[in-house]
Amino acid sequence: MKKEIAAVVFFLKRLIKKAEKLEAEKVDLFVERLTVALQEKFRGHWYTDNPSKGQAFRCIRVNRFHKEDAELLRACVESGVQYTDLGLPKELTLWVDPGQVCCRYGERNLAFTVASFSSDDSDDKEDVTKKVTSAVERVTSDYHSGSSSDEDNGCREPRYITGFSHRPPYQQSLLCHRMAGHVPVFCGDRGDSRRHVVLAQ
Incomplete structure (x- = not known):
């Protein structure tokens, strides 16, 4: 320690x-x-x-x-x-x-x-x-650039986040909703074994 x-x-x-x-x-x-x-x-x-x-x-x-x-x-x-x-x-x-x-x-x-x-x-x-x-x-x-990751970086395209499939469904849902400043648009299977989240920015 x-x-x-x-x-x-x-x-x-x-x-x-x-x-x-x-x-x-x-x-x-x-x-x-x-x-x-x-x-x-x-x-x-x-x-x-x-x-x-x-x-x-x-x-x-x-x-x-x-x-x-x-x-x-x-x-x-x-x-x-x-x-x-x-x-x-x-x-x-x-x-x-x-x-x-x-x-x-x-x-x-x-x-x-x-x-x-x-x-x-x-x-x-x-x-x-x-x-x-x-x-x-x-x-x-x-x-030192003075910017925050939550500030506008000029990119307005949806982002895809993978790697949620290893978590239980209730945690996946919580993770989707906890992403600060973003509205979850889709959370769940997209026809393959991975789970995706599409975030509206």
Whole structure:
């Protein structure tokens, strides 16, 4: 758990530093308080034999509906930092799971691995640092453009999303209706074994 928390905190620290809104001492105090907050939150919700169990509980999420993550806010309060001074992207999701930290920036983008760890303790710290640095660059290169994935990108064509067939029907329906800002036009079989969703934009 400590390695994964260290990776997500290092990732967030790099993002915050890149925003250049806080002094180095404030950033250090914030990440110190965030580390403690995440350790306390994840205790009792860390399942190495089933890493996806408790994933939603351990998720750090910021988007237009959930503008402030509770643990980030707690670390801000405890370190005397204004939440807005973190300079985080408008849409960011971090999954902190046993053996892996993943990120998705923007609600429509695919998730990618920030850091992964094997079960043995021979982790290459330099390799993790490179991966986290690369992940920060990936996020900030899109977000410095000032656009959000929910903002108009000029594309008005319907999008097809595949891969729902592995979920039970009730989850497929929920996923269709949860897609923020979109109206589900069709959800179900289209004559083949895959399920599709056509979203009106």
